[in-house]
Amino acid sequence: MAFSLRHLIGPPDAKSRRIVTAALPKKWPLGCLSLAPTPASQTSRPGPPFPGSAPAGTAAAQGPTPARTPASSGHPSPSATAWSGFPARAGTLPPAPAPSETGGETPGGSGGGGTSPGSLPPPAAGWGGGLRERESRNAGERAAAPGSRLGGGAGTAAASPRRPRRAGRGRGLEIRTRSVEQTLVPLVSQITTLINHKDKPKRSDKTLQAIQRVGQAVNLAVGRFVTVGEAIANENHELKEEMSVACIEARRAGETIAQLTDVASLDHPESDSHITIFTDKTGVVKAARLLLSSVTKVLVLADRIVIKQIITSRNKVLATMEQLEKVSSFQEFVQIFSQFGNEMVEFAHLTGDRQNDLKDEKKKARMAASRAVLEKCTMMLLTASKTCLRHPDCESARINKDGVFHRMRLALEQVIEIVTDSRPNGENEMAPISIYSGIKEFKNKVEGLRENLYFLSKENLSTMLEVILEHTEDFTDSAYTSHEHREHILELSKQAKMELEQLVSVWMQAQNQKTKDLMEDLEVAILKTCQCMNELKREVHSAATSLAADLLKYHTDHMVLKALKITGVEGNLEAVAEYTCKLSEQKEQLVEMCRLLRHVSGTEPLEITCIHAEDTFQVTGPQIISAAETLALHPSSKIAKENLEVFCEAWESQLSDMSLLLREINDVFEGRRGEKRVYLSLPRPGKHNANLKALKPVKLDTEEQAKIAKLGLELHLLTSDVDSETEKWEDQENEIVQHGQGMSSMAYSMYLFTRGEGLLKTTQDLFHQAEVMYF
Template identity: 80%
Template sequence: MAASLGPPGLSGAGAVPGPGPGPGPASFALDSGLEIKTRSVEQTLLPLVSQITTLINHKDNTKKSDKTLQAIQRVGQAVNLAVGRFVKVGEAIANENRDLKEEINIACIEAKRAGETIAALTDISAQNHPENDGQITIFTDKTGVIKAARLLLSSVTKVLLLADRVVIKQIITSRNKVLATMEKLEKVNSFQEFVQIFSQFGNEMVEFAHLTGDRQNDLKDEKKKAKMAAARAVLEKCTMMLLTASKTCLRHPNCESAHKNKEEVFDRMKVALNKVIEIVTDCKPNGETDASSISIFTGIKEFKRNMDILPENLYFQSKENLSAALDAILEHTEDFTDSAYTSHEHRERILELSSQARTALQQLISVWMQAQSKKTKSLDEELELTILKINQSLNELRKELHNTATQLATDLLKYQADHVVLKALKLTGVEGNLDGLAEYACKLSEQKEHLVEACRLLWHVSGTEPLEITSLHALETFQVTGQQIISAAETLTLHPSSKIAKENLDVFCEAWESQISDMSTLLREINDVFEGRRGEKYGYLSLPKTLKNNANLKSLKPDKPDSEEQARIAKLGLKLGLLTSDANCEIEKWQDQENEIVRYGRSMSSMAYSLYLFTRGEGPLKTSQDLIHQLEVFADEGLKLALSVQAFSKQLRDDDKLMLLLEINKLTPLCQQLQTITRTSFQNPVFLKVDKCITKTRSTMAILVQLLSLCYKLMKKFQMENNRWGSVTNKDTVDSKA
C-alpha cells in the first residue's frame, strides 16, 4: 500500500542524488522525526527530498539567468502537482480506513498547504523581477521555503507511515483468518468436511504468503527480514505437513502417534504466525531480551569496538565491564569445549587461546592503570600494543572456533548425504517392524542432537545477524522435525498398509532432507562471510534459489531474476503446491484407485509437485531442461485424461455429459498451449519461460481439481442409478417367474 502512494512525477526535472547534510546553512536533509522502516516509504520520499534540496541549495547570485528562473519555477510546480496527486491517493486510503481517516486527512491537508506554499514561492512570473517590488519569492524568503519543505516532508512521511499501518492491519487480518480456519481444521471429524475447509485454508495461506512476502522484501532491517524469512519458511513447509498429518488422523482416529504428529504441526504453525505479527508490529514477546542471545562473534565484535575507543576514554571506560564482557565471551566457548563432537586438538587449542586472551586483558588493565596515573608517550604506546595483542588473540580464537564449527558441520553433511536412517525408518514402517522402529528412531534422535549441536556452534560463528537467525531456524527445525518423523514412522508401523500414513512419513522426511540442503547453503555462506567474499547476503529460506539449477546459467548471468521476479516465482510455486494438495484430496476419495481418470490425475499432481519443488530449488528437477521435459509429459498426461473423461461422459445423461464436456474444453486448450510453450526455442530471459510454464501449469491444475471433483460426483451418481435400475430389473424378473 505504501509503495503505491509514491507520487508520480517526483523524479522529474531538477532531481539530484539523495541529499545529505552538506556544508553551510543553505544545505537541507530529510529530518521528519519519524522512523522509516520500509524501503518503499524511503524510496518514495527520496525524489521529493532531491527536488526540494535543488530548490533550497540554489546559488544566491544577485543576477539570475532566465534559464535558472524557469528551472526553479518548473521544479516548484512539479513538486506541487506531485503532492496534489499524492494527496488524492492518501485521501482515498483514508476513506477506506475509518480508524485512520482523521490522521491521514490532517497530514494530507498539511502536505497540500506546504506544496502550495512552495509553488507560490517559486513562482517567478516576471523575469529579472526587481527585488523591491514587494513580491515574496524563494530568493527573498529562503527561511519560508525551508519551513514549508520541512512541513511537506514531515506530512508526506506521516501519510506514508499511516498507509503502512494499513498494510500491517491487512497482514494481521489475514493471519486471523488463517488462525480461525486452522481451528476448524483441528476440530474436523469427516474427510469430506476436511477437504472443503482445507481448500479455504489453502486460499487464505496464499493471500498471507503474498502479503508477508511483499513485506519481507520491503523491510530495511536485515535482521527482521531474516526472521520473517524463517517464519514464512515454517508456514510454507508446514502447510503440506498439516494436510498429510490431518488426513492420517482422520484415517486412523484412535492412533495416539497420529494425533501427536498433527498437534505438533498445528502448534508450530501457530508460533510462526505469531512470530510474523511480532515482526510487522515491532513487538517483542514477554521475556525476550537481546542480551540472552549474544553469540561469540557478536560478543567479540562489541569487545573489540570498546578496545578501539579505549585510548580516548581512559577515565570513562570501566575495567569491570571489560572483564565481564571477556568472561561472557569465554564462557560461551564452553559450548565448543564441552561438546562431545569437538576433537581433542580443537578443544586444547580453544582453551589455550582463551587463556591467552585472559592474560592479555590482565596486562592491558595493568598498563591502563599506569596510564591513568601517569600520562607518558611510552605508556600510550604500551597501551596500544596490549590492545593489539588482545585483539590478535581474539582474532585467533574466532578463527579456531570457526574452523571447529564448520568442520563439524561439513562432516555431518557428508554423513547425512545418503539419508540411510530415513530410508530404514520408511522400510520398518511398511514392514510393521516395531523393534526396527525403536532402533532407527534412536539413531535418528542421535543424528538430530548432532545436527542441533552443529547449528548452535554455527550460530556462534555466523558473522552476520541474518545468518545467526538462519542458524537458529535450522536448529529449531531439526529439533522439531526429528521428533515429528519418529511419530509419523510410529503411525506407519502400527498401520503398515496405510497409504496415507506412508505419504505422511514421506512428507516429513522430505522436510528433513530440505533442511539438510538449507544447512549446506548456510555453511557455504558462513564461510563466504568469514573469508570476506560477501557482506550481509543470505538466502531467504522461503524464496526460491535464483534459478541456479539452470543448465545454461553461464550464458544467462545478465538475466538472473531479480528479487521481485524471485518473489513472483515463489508465489506461483506456493499456489501450485497447494493445488497439488487439493488434487490429492480429490483423488483420495475414489475407492477404485486404478481407475484411468485417477491414474492420470495422480500422475499430473505428482509432476506438478515436482515443479513446485523446483521453484524452491529442491526436488528431482535439477535443470531448466528437466523442467521443460517434465512439462511436456505433464501436458501429454492432461490430454490423455481429457480423452478418458470424454469416454466416461458417453455413459452419462445429456445434462451430466454437457457439464463434463465444458470442463474438458477448458483442459484441452491449456495442455496444448503448454506444449507450445515447452517446444518454443529456449531464449533469454529464462525467467519469462519458467514464469509462463508455472502459470499455465497452475491453471491446468485448477481445472484438474474441478474435473476430478465433478467426475467423482457423477461416477457416484451413475453407480447409484445403475444399482437402482439393477434392483428394479431383478424384482421384475422374480415377479415374472412367480
C-alpha cells in the same frame, strides 16, 4: 493513479539542477531534509509465495512475487506498487515545526496518545514461542485503530526516548520500509535542489524560471499524491481522520512552496509585500519540513493498511485451521482444506511483498524463516490430518497432527510480531550474544583506547571478556568438539586473560603519564590482545565448521530414515523403537551443530537462520518418530506411509539447507560475502547437453546492471578504436591486405577438410594448399 511520488515528481531536469544548484552555501545545512539513497547493491529481490520458495536465510535467491491490489480498494494501495531497488539505510525525518504560517495543525498533534512504529519495542530473534490467539487478534484490532501503537497520523509521531515532547512540535517519524523511503527520495531531491541556491545579488531569468518550475512541479506532484491519500482515507474509515489531517498539511505546504517560488515574473526588487524564496528562506525551510513530515505521515498511515491486510489474512488462516482441527470426515476436510490453500496463497503473497519491503535485514531473515516453516508445514498438515482421519484412535497420529498445527500457529504469530514490530505484552526479549559479535565489540573497545584512554573502565573490558569466554564453554563442554580444538580454545582463553591483564596494567600507567615509551607499550598490548582474540575466533570457527562438515557428510545417506521407513512398513515395533533412538541421537548432534554455528555465523541474518535450523531439527525429529510409530501400528496404511515420507523429506531438505548455510558462513569468514557463485565448468553444446534443462533467466540487481553497462561502454570504446584502425586497411589493392585475406581463406579451407567438408577432397589437395600458404 500510482501511489508513489517517484512516478509523480521524478528527478529535476538537468538544466534546472545546473542553474539552481550552482553551489551549496555553507550556512544552509540541509542534511535534515535529505534521505540519501545507498548504493544499488543493497537492493532486495522479491520473494516468492510459499510454493517453491527458497530456504530460509537465502532470500536473495527468491523469485518475484506479483503485486496484489486489495479487492476492496478502488485505488492501488502501497502494496500494489512494485517495490524493489530501495535504499537499505534507515531514514528518520526531523520533527516538523509548528505551522503557524499555514494555519495547519502540527503533525502528530491530534489523536491523543498514539505512537508510531518508531515507539514500539523491537522484536527479539528468539523462536521459542508466539502470541496467544486472543492477544494476536487484539493486536490486529490495535493495528487498524486510529492512534494505535502501530503508527500513523497523530499516532504516527513517535516520542523520542531522550527528551520529552514539547508543545507545538511533532515527533520524529521513523521509516521502516524501503517503499516509504524511496517514495520520498525524489521529493527530497526536488526540495533540496530548490532551496540550495546562492545568494547572488543579480539573478538571471533562467535562474528564476528554473526555481519556479521546480516549485510548481513539487506542488503539482503533492496535489496528485494527496488525491490518492484522500481516496484511501475514504475507503478506510478507521484512518480517515488522521489521513485527512495529514493530506491537508501536505497540500498547504505544497501551496506555500509554490507561492514562495513564484519569482519568474518579478521585474522589480523584492519588497515586503511580496515574500519570495529570496526574502524568506526560513519560511521555505519550515514549509519543506512540514511537507516532508506530512507526506511521510500519509505513507506510514497507508502502510498500516498493508499491515491490516496481513493481520486480516492471518486471522482467516487461523479460523480455517480451527475448522480443520475439528473436521471428522474426508469430504468435509477436502472442502475446508481447499479454502485453506487459497488463504495460504494469499497470505504468502502479502508476506512475500512485506519481506521484500523491510529495511532491517534481521527482520527479513526472521520473516523468511517463518514463511519457510509455513511452506513446509502446509504439506505436513495435509498428510497428518488425513492420517488422523484414517486412524482416529491412534494416539501417535493425533500427536503428529497436533505438532504440525502448533508449529504453524507459532510461525503465523512470528510473522505478525515482525510486521507489527511488537512482542507479547510489550516485552523485549534479547537474543543471546554470539562469540563473533562479542569479540567484535570487545576489539572495538580495545582499539578505542588509542583515541581516548578514559572512555571506559577496566571493569567493562574484563566483564566483556568474561562473557566471551563463558560462551566458549559451549564448545569446550560439547561432547562433539574434538580434543584438539578443546585444548586450543582453553589455551587461547587463558592467553586472552593474560593479554588483557597486561593491557590494563599499561593502560593504567598511560593514564597517569603519557610518555612516548608508555604509549608504544600500550600500542603493543592492544595489538597482542586483538591478535589473541582473532586467533580465538579462528579456532572456534574451525571447531564449529569442521564438526558441521563431518556431521553433514556422515548423514548424507539418510540411513536412519530409510530404516525407519522399511521397519515401519514391516510393522516391526522393536526395530522402529531402535531406529527412533538413533534418530534422537542424530537430532541432538544436529541441534548442537546449529548452536555452535550460531556463534560463528558472522552476521545477524545467518545467526537467525541457524536458530531456525535448530528449531526445525528440534521439532521435526519427534514428528518423524510419531509418524513412524503410526506406520508401524498400521503397516498396510498408504496414508500413514505417505505421511512419514513427507516428514522425512522435510528432514532431508533441512540437511540440504545446512550445507548451503555452512558455505555462506565460510564465505563470510573468508571475506567472500556478496560474491556471486559461478560454475567452474560449463556444459558444451552437442551430445553432452541432451538431458540438460533450459537455463532460467537471472534477474540482475542494479549494481550488476551498472557493472555490465560500464563494461559494455568500455567494449564499445575499444571497438571504436579497432574500427578506426581497420579503416586504414580498407584499400583492397593493399598488398598486405590481399595476402592476409588469402591466408585466412586457405586456413578456413584446411579447417573444413578436417571435418570432411569443403573443397579439399584428398590429402594431396591439403598438402598443395599448405605449400601455397607457406610460399
